[in-house]
Amino acid sequence: MTYFAKPRLLRPDTPRNSLGYTRRDYEGAISTLCAGCGHDSISAAVVQACFDLEIEPHRVAKLSGIGCSSKTPDYFLGNSHGFNTTHGRMPSVLTGAALANRDLLYLGVSGDGDSASIGIGQFAHAMRRGVNMTYIVENNGVYGLTKGQFSATADKGSKSKRGVVNNDTPIDLVALALQLGASYVARSFSGDKEQLIPLIKGAMRHRGPAFIDVISPCVTFNNHAGSTKSYDYVREHNEAVNRLDVILPRDKINASYPPGSLRRVVQHDGSILNLRKLDQDYDPSDRIGAMNHLQERQALGEIVTGLLFVDSSAEELHRHLNTVEKPLNQLGDAYLCPGSKALEALNASLRRS
Amino acid sequence: MSTNVTKAIRRSNDFVIKFANVNGSGSASANELFARAIINMGVPVAPRNIFPSNIQGMPTWYEMRVSASGWLGRRGGCDLMVAMNPQTWDRDIAELESGGYLVYDSTKTLPRSRFREDITVLGVPLTEICNREYTDPRQRQLFKNIMYVGSLTALLDIEFAVVEKLIAEQYRGKDKLIGANVNALRLGYDYARTHLDCPIGLRVERSDGVGDRIFVNGNDACGLGAVYGGATVAAWYPITPSTSVIEAFSGYCRKFRTDPDNGMARYAVVQAEDELASIGMVIGAAWNGARAFTATSGPGISLMQEFFGLAYFAEVPVVVFDVQRGGPSTGMPTRTQQSDLISCAYASHGDTKHVLLFPEDPYECFTLGAQAFDLADRLQTPVFVLLDLDIGMNDRLCQPFDWDDQRRYDRGKVMSADDLEAGKNFGRYLDVDGDGIPWRTIPGTHPNKGAFFSRGTTRNAYAKYSETGTDYVYNMERLRRKFETAKSLLPAPVLRRASQPSRFGAIYYGSTGPAMDEAYALLKKQGIEIDALRVRAFPFANEIIDFINEHDYIFVVEQNENGQLRMLLINEGEIDPKRLFRVLHYDGTPITAGFISGRIADILAALKVKIPSLVTPALSPNRQQVAS
Numbered sequence: 003m004t005y006f007a008k009p010r011l012l013r014p015d016t017p018r019n020s021l022g023y024t025r026r027d028y029e030g031a032i033s034t035l036c037a038g039c040g041h042d043s044i045s046a047a048v049v050q051a052c053f054d055l056e057i058e059p060h061r062v063a064k065l066s067g068i069g070c071s072s073k074t075p076d077y078f079l080g081n082s083h084g085f086n087t088t089h090g091r092m093p094s095v096l097t098g099a100a101l102a103n104r105d106l107l108y109l110g111v112s113g114d115g116d117s118a119s120i121g122i123g124q125f126a127h128a129m130r131r132g133v134n135m136t137y138i139v140e141n142n143g144v145y146g147l148t149k150g151q152f153s154a155t156a157d158k159g160s161k162s163k164r165g166v167v168n169n170d171t172p173i174d175l176v177a178l179a180l181q182l183g184a185s186y187v188a189r190s191f192s193g194d195k196e197q198l199i200p201l202i203k204g205a206m207r208h209r210g211p212a213f214i215d216v217i218s219p220c221v222t223f224n225n226h227a228g229s230t231k232s233y234d235y236v237r238e239h240n241e242a243v244n245r246l247d248v249i250l251p252r253d254k255i256n257a258s259y260p261p262g263s264l265r266r267v268v269q270h271d272g273s274i275l276n277l278r279k280l281d282q283d284y285d286p287s288d289r290i291g292a293m294n295h296l297q298e299r300q301a302l303g304e305i306v307t308g309l310l311f312v313d314s315s316a317e318e319l320h321r322h323l324n325t326v327e328k329p330l331n332q333l334g335d336a337y338l339c340p341g342s343k344a345l346e347a348l349n350a351s352l353r354r355s
Numbered sequence: 356m357s358t359n360v361t362k363a364i365r366r367s368n369d370f371v372i373k374f375a376n377v378n379g380s381g382s383a384s385a386n387e388l389f390a391r392a393i394i395n396m397g398v399p400v401a402p403r404n405i406f407p408s409n410i411q412g413m414p415t416w417y418e419m420r421v422s423a424s425g426w427l428g429r430r431g432g433c434d435l436m437v438a439m440n441p442q443t444w445d446r447d448i449a450e451l452e453s454g455g456y457l458v459y460d461s462t463k464t465l466p467r468s469r470f471r472e473d474i475t476v477l478g479v480p481l482t483e484i485c486n487r488e489y490t491d492p493r494q495r496q497l498f499k500n501i502m503y504v505g506s507l508t509a510l511l512d513i514e515f516a517v518v519e520k521l522i523a524e525q526y527r528g529k530d531k532l533i534g535a536n537v538n539a540l541r542l543g544y545d546y547a548r549t550h551l552d553c554p555i556g557l558r559v560e561r562s563d564g565v566g567d568r569i570f571v572n573g574n575d576a577c578g579l580g581a582v583y584g585g586a587t588v589a590a591w592y593p594i595t596p597s598t599s600v601i602e603a604f605s606g607y608c609r610k611f612r613t614d615p616d617n618g619m620a621r622y623a624v625v626q627a628e629d630e631l632a633s634i635g636m637v638i639g640a641a642w643n644g645a646r647a648f649t650a651t652s653g654p655g656i657s658l659m660q661e662f663f664g665l666a667y668f669a670e671v672p673v674v675v676f677d678v679q680r681g682g683p684s685t686g687m688p689t690r691t692q693q694s695d696l697i698s699c700a701y702a703s704h705g706d707t708k709h710v711l712l713f714p715e716d717p718y719e720c721f722t723l724g725a726q727a728f729d730l731a732d733r734l735q736t737p738v739f740v741l742l743d744l745d746i747g748m749n750d751r752l753c754q755p756f757d758w759d760d761q762r763r764y765d766r767g768k769v770m771s772a773d774d775l776e777a778g779k780n781f782g783r784y785l786d787v788d789g790d791g792i793p794w795r796t797i798p799g800t801h802p803n804k805g806a807f808f809s810r811g812t813t814r815n816a817y818a819k820y821s822e823t824g825t826d827y828v829y830n831m832e833r834l835r836r837k838f839e840t841a842k843s844l845l846p847a848p849v850l851r852r853a854s855q856p857s858r859f860g861a862i863y864y865g866s867t868g869p870a871m872d873e874a875y876a877l878l879k880k881q882g883i884e885i886d887a888l889r890v891r892a893f894p895f896a897n898e899i900i901d902f903i904n905e906h907d908y909i910f911v912v913e914q915n916e917n918g919q920l921r922m923l924l925i926n927e928g929e930i931d932p933k934r935l936f937r938v939l940h941y942d943g944t945p946i947t948a949g950f951i952s953g954r955i956a957d958i959l960a961a962l963k964v965k966i967p968s969l970v971t972p973a974l975s976p977n978r979q980q981v982a983s
Contacts, residue, residue: 027803031819060806063643063798076808076820083798085642085669086810087635088661094590094632098639098647099798101588101623106643106799124635127628319625326619330587331644331797335764337621338585340611342758348579349755352569354395355524 019056028052028059030080034073040192040218040233041071041140045078047195048109048138051202052079055250057107063099064109067092067121070147071113071140071218079109090121093128093137097319100133103329104320107206108135115145118154118173125175129182129211134318136205137184137213139175140192142220143231150223161228174300176310179213180293185316186212187292189307191236192219200246201309207248207273210316217305236305243284243295243308249274269314277309286311360475364454365556368398368423368564370434372507372557375447377440379411385500386417388525389507390750392518393421394570397562401427401869403749403945408595408688414443423564427752428870429945435557437503444469456555458506460499477551479506484542498539505543512554514561515544569717569755573746574650576717577676578603579756580724581648582611585764586674588647589624590636592655595688596744597678600650630655634662634673641666641673642809644769644797646728648674653682653695656702663737664703665811667834670784670793672731672738672767675699676724679743681943690943691744693865694915699739700893700923706831708838710738711893712846715868716746718753723846723891732767734841735792743914745866745945768794775804783807783818784830791836838894845892848899851875853884860906861938861955862899864890864920866945867912873948874912878955882968885910885955893923900928903935908964910955912938914946 016024028049033042052062059081066072068089075084087095096110110128117125117139128137143156152160155175156168179187186208190198198216205212217236219225225232230239244265251272259278265286267275277286285291292311299306326333364370376382383404390402401420407413420430435456438447451457453473461478470476481502485495508518519537526532547553577600581589591601605624612621627633633649640647651659656677666673679695681687702709712727714720724740731738768788770781775796781804784793793816796805807818815826863871868889875887888902903909903924911921918937925932938954940946959966 058802060799060802065639081803081806083796083806084808085639086808086812087638088665088811091631091635091662094627094635095639095642097625097632098588098590098636098641099643100639101590101625101636102640102643102645102647103799123628124632127632131625320623323623323625324618324620325623326614326617326621330621330623331640333587333621335585338587338612339583339758339764340607342760344611345583345756345758349567349569352571353567353755354391354397354565354570355520 019053021056021058023053023059025049025053027081028079030075030077033077035070036222038221039070040142040220041074042077043192043195044138044140044198044216044218045074047198047202048078050195050199051206054199055203055206057206061105062107062109064111065092065096065099066111067113067116069113069116069145071111072116074140075109075111090116090119091124092116093121093124093133096135097128097131097133100135100319102331104134104325105329108133109206110135110137112137112139114139114141114143114153114155114175118175122154122173126178126182129179129184129213132183132185132316132318132322133211134209134320135211136202136208137211138202139213139215140218141175141215141231142218142224143229144220144224146220146223157230160230161226163223163226174296175213176215177293177296179211180289180311183211184213184311185210185313186309187311188213188309189215189217189305191217191240191307193233193237194240197242197245197307200248203248204246204273204275204309207269207271208312208314209270210313210318239303239305241299241304241306243281243306243310244286245278245280246309247276247278249276267312267314275309275312280308287313289313360454360473362454362473363456363475363556364434364452366434367558367560368421368562370421370557371430371432372419372421372435372437373433373447373450374417374437375440375443376415376417377442378407378409378413378415380500381497382415382417382439382500385504386419387750388518388521389504390419391521391570392508392513393559394565394752395517395521396513396559397565398423398559399425399427399564399752401429401751403429403745405944406689414440421559423562425564426869426873426948428873429947431947431949437507439503456557458503458510475555477510477555479503479543479546481543484546488542498535501536501539502543505540506547508540509544509547509553510551510555512558512560565752567755568752570750570752571717572599572748572750573714573717573720573742574599574678574748575603576720576756577650577724577740577742577747579607580721581674581728582607583721583758584646584725584728586646586648586728587622588637588640588645589622589649590627590633590640590647591624591649592627592630592633592651594630594652594655596680596748597650597652597655597676599748600676600678630658631662634659634675637673638662638666638671641731642669642671646674646732648676648728650676650678652678652680653686653698654684656695656698660703663709664705664707666737667703667707667709668811669809670735670795671809672735674727674731674738674740676740676742678747679741687943689744691866691945692915692941692943693741693743693867693913694917694919694941695741696915696919696923697917699741708894710734710736710841710845712738712740713864713891714740714742714746715865715889716753717751718756720746721756726846729765730844733765733792733844734837735767735795736837741865743866768792770794770796770800770805772801775801781805782816784814784833785816786833786836790840791833791838792840793833842894842896845894845896847896848891848902849889850902851887853886855884857884857886858907859883859885859910860902860908861885861887861910861912862890862902862920862924863887863912867914870946870948870951871912874951874955877948877952880970881952881956882970883956883959883966884968890920895924895927899924900930903928903930908936908959909934910936910938910958912946912951914940916941
């Protein structure tokens with residue numbers, strides 16, 4: 003239950019990052035999700051990513067909507083402020099938060115119901131607006147809290163636990179994010195933390211809207227034969243285009259890669275995305291190519307994963323608005339209030355002449 | 356055309372002039388120029404746009420009340436009609452008071468049957484003069500407007516130099532435009548002087564009735580109030596009649612909040628995809644410690660309901676300017692009403708109550724607009740500033756804006772890193788001080804203290820998820836205490852006592868103010884002395900309830916059909932409904948003094964209340980208009 007604090011006993015040899023934090027410092031309350039839920043693996047991946055990136059926990063703001071996935075921000079980063087908003091409206095609340103303080107890292111967590119159904123409008127507009135954020139959708143194709151209805155990402159022809167076949171065309175959030183201008187777009191699988199953790203790290207070091215669609219099987223309502231979001235199905239159909247290693251500026255690069263097998267992307271903050279190619283022809287800097295590739299493979303029943311697109315030169319919302327470097331929530335009265343002199347001049351201009 | 360009017364109206368500095376125009380014909384700036392000319396003659400003017408929900412082609416009117424006594428409410432009726440729109444000709448002619456004046460474009464001859472015998476008809480061949488003077492079709496259109504201003508200047512005996520100077524100010528630095536406009540003004544002026552009997556019975560005489568008042572509209576003042584109130588984030592979705600609040604905020608921010616060193620913005624304005632997203636952004640920004648607001652109107656208020664509940668329950672300080680228009684549904688988008696009180700006071704599902712402010716004029720739009728941000732931060736709750744189209748979109752003479760430079764923003768109960776470090780007990784929803792207002796922390800304050808999880812779900816005093824009844828009840832009772840605390844912080848009602856003790860009390864708010872001021876005087880003339888109380892905020896101050904209890908008859912004057920303030924008073928003050936009489940005006944036009952005084956007199960007559968000092972009212976029928 004969420005109101006139980008986790009025990010804080012630490013062994014002397016517990017690993018600490020250079021800030022002195024242990025992984026435990028990035029954890030939250032105990033999860034109330036079903037045992038084996040893919041979402042818990044994603045929470046663990048977020049914890050690991052923040053530990054590895056040596057982020058001060060209070061420099062992160064985590065926001066979510068409503069649903070199983072949206073509960074998870076309570077289960078990681080307990081020292082970060084969090085906001086569990088309304089169903090489908092996390093993107094706008096996150097956008098506002100990001101406007102108020104450009105210095106924090108914004109992590110939006112949502113689900114397929116939250117982002118592809120009720121919140122598809124806000125999802126779309128946050129992407130096209132260029133909000134600087136990491137936006138994770140924990141995608142299981144099903145409504146959990148209301149017990150197993152299809153969501154808008156459920157594949158056509160997939161079967162519900164009760165045997166009902168879904169006839170509606172699925173919404174592909176990755177395709178939408180690409181089309182709408184997200185500058186970091188990835189898909190992963192909650193059962194593959196080797197892939198997922200670096201993708202989250204890369205997203206958190208990215209400037210601009212970073213979107214990760216994580217297929218995250220629902221063990222209770224959508225993990226049966228006939229489902230295209232089950233652990234077995236995703237494992238069988240997962241086609242990763244690349245593997246990512248995130249290298250921070252302070253890191254020594256000691257891995258060596260065979261020539262031609264690597265693509266290197268330097269992000270605005272100096273972090274390096276090393277992409278080990280699994281599909282030699284895949285170009286993650288080509289937005290339209292990525293969209294084509296996704297459509298082609300999807301038609302073959304494959305789930306394309308990896309870092310699908312990245313544009314490290316993209317600009318974000320604050321740059322578009324030309325806001326001052328200092329966070330708006332830290333500007334004092336003197337910077338905000340024009341004072342009585344200015345008002346007198348204004349009055350004069352509004353008076354009879 | 357010659358007329359034979361026996362009783363032409365003869366009045367100086369006290370009449371109504373109305374311009375009947377076609378939307379999109381460029382008449383607005385000419386009409387406004389005319390209003391400013393009268394102000395510069397030192398005579399109070401209250402103009403009102405009566406416009407359609409349309410960009411071009413539909414009828415639009417600019418109604419201007421000239422009042423030496425300083426009455427700024429709508430009077431009703433019309434003494435001088437400038438009929439420039441053939442579509443509305445017949446109704447415009449019909450609306451004139453007997454003995455009134457008609458100014459029209461006499462280029463085309465109209466049959467005698469299209470006029471009235473009891474009015475003075477003043478024809479100016481505007482199209483003919485324009486076609487002779489100009490070749491460019493746009494110029495022909497625009498200068499026609501300036502030309503009729505010129506004719507009116509002569510007809511009403513306004514000093515030509517006053518209008519000329521205004522044109523020079525308006526086009527400062529663009530000498531070509533000044534010359535062209537003054538020339539058009541002169542053409543209209545000279546025609547009237549040469550061909551018409553100038554001046555007519557209506558005159559503008561130099562006076563000192565304007566004083567140091569400023570002439571500005573409420574939306575502009577709200578935008579300025581938000582700048583002075585320290586707002587840094589505005590998120591919005593365009594909707595009539597609130598759009599210009601954000602335009603004003605953006606404009607004043609560009610002027611006052613651009614960093615002089617690097618040209619960067621100390622503010623952010625985002626046009627959202629809809630009203631849900633705009634209030635969502637405002638909530639996100641306010642949660643994160645910035646002062647944030649949105650501006651909207653009725654339909655937007657409906658769309659934001661769920662989010663208002665979140666802001667109320669998660670206790671996020673947001674400010675909402677609601678420029679009310681005619682409802683329900685799309686209603687009358689370009690007409691005025693005060694019909695969002697209930698949907699704001701109890702916005703969202705579950706048990707909610709919200710703080711409302713009711714500015715009377717642009718001055719209060721500025722003052723209460725700025726104060727709303729302090730109140731929201733202090734109370735950690737949404738604060739609604741409820742103005743309406745009448746105040747929002749019409750220029751109004753009002754007291755000049757003022758600001759005390761010693762004033763500091765009240766950011767309310769925010770715990771700093773030092774507070775947390777010092778070991779202060781932080782429970783986000785803990786009532787430490789007994790006023791129902793808890794302490795909050797802003798994200799990013801401290802590495803391992805003070806973080807909490809905001810949510811719309813129930814929680815205990817330490818913000819941990821809880822469905823325990825006692826935790827829920829603790830929270831709801833605290834919210835109720837907080838609402839009580841709000842009473843002591845809100846602007847007090849404004850009381851005006853009759854010269855002698857009265858059994859009658861009137862309660863009103865917002866844009867009804869100017870009409871009520873005048874109705875008060877009208878009633879007094881009739882021998883009906885009333886006490887009047889202007890409500891400025893919800894929750895209601897105790898003195899409002901006391902006022903009701905002190906009087907035998909209470910008239911609740913408002914501009915909606917439900918009697919929404921009355922409903923709130925009955926509900927919140929536990930008042931016997933029989934004691935509160937409705938004076939309701941809701942046809943979309945601003946309420947008039949004649950309507951208020953007429954309705955109050957009618958109610959008293961129907962109740963057979965004996966008033967010894969009563970005199971029979973002697974008002975023209977037009978001033979006693981009743982809402983349809």
